[in-house]
Amino acid sequence: MTCKELIDFLNDYVDMDLPEDQRRAFDAHLARCPSCRTYLDQYRAVSEMAWRSMQDEPSPLPQELVEVILRAREAASGR
């Protein structure tokens, strides 16, 4: 297996979607290729970093928006 073949199917490896024989080939390549191990680590870290970066604590809805939505609902229901 080459580095390119490994990278091409890295998402399947991470998601554990690879058949067992291919997974073993991946593991064998990773065991001897520090560069691909580093890439795999970073690939996983990217997903976590993206998720972490978007975890702001939700803030309450602006009251004005609440009232706008409720008025729009009333208008839509013909009241």
Place this chain on the structure above:
Amino acid sequence: MDRVERVGEFVSEPMQPERGTGDPSGMARGEPGVPRRFRWRGQTHQIVEILRSWKSSTASGGEMYLRRHWHEVATAGGFRLVIYCERQPKDLRGARRRWWVYTIEDRPPNAALAGGERDAIMRGMSEGSTAESEADLLRALRRGDEAGYRRLLAEQGPRLLAVARRFLREEADAQDALQDAFLNAFRGLATFQGDSRLSTWLHRIVVTTCLMRLRAKKRRPERSIDDLLPGFDAAGHRLAPEPAWRGDVVEGAASREMAALVRNKIDELPDSYRNVILLRDIEQLDTRQAAEALGIDEGAVKVRLHRARQALRKLLDPLVREASSR
């Protein structure tokens, strides 16, 4: 990434264990001790019972992996939560253990409400997000009870506005999308079968509404991301070795400053790639759900997500290196 079956309301919010309150029996086994007290959503919570515990880890193969210690706990305030602690890989020096509230399995009455909203609900109908109270809420909504609509907005609105803000860069757009989504949901209430939780159903409507809004915006042709993908020689070997990132980069991304920088980099991705990252890695939809939301097949979602993660890795690389050199 490891995932657990979600039964309760998915929140995935950080919690801060109170120092010195970790369960010593767990720590004696070398595991993160479940904190007896922790801060979450601006309040201190006390764990009165650990209902069950389990572990999960990502697939091994590289040197780095994340192991999570999961616990379903009951709090003195009436919450039943699934929480987890991530144990950082050994090659990330100086890493801290981080705790997260993953799902709310049950909650005390009115827990998500505050102030005037809570008073309004107390006058009418209320309970938390249990199936029984959700059925109550649905009945109230279907008969047009305004207190029910206020309760829905108070309970679900903040989380859903956060979702809209992630997709749409402008606050006004996010609020408009949320309004459209709620009105769509109100119209669909009559046909909502209860096959999923109300919160899940609303989440999908908000996501769909945001994606439609993005599609409707006039866009320039998308830039190619080929230059952000790794290069190989004719034999399939890497053109340049990848230097490792130093330090706890994942923890670093949670800091306010770094989070903003990471979000900016996600925003640099063309929409088709940014959206798939948002759907899969942020909103945690599975491949099939993401495919439905985007109107493409599952194979295309997987390819696009893979390219998006690789491109984002390249965009984040200088940021991470600069941060670790400080």
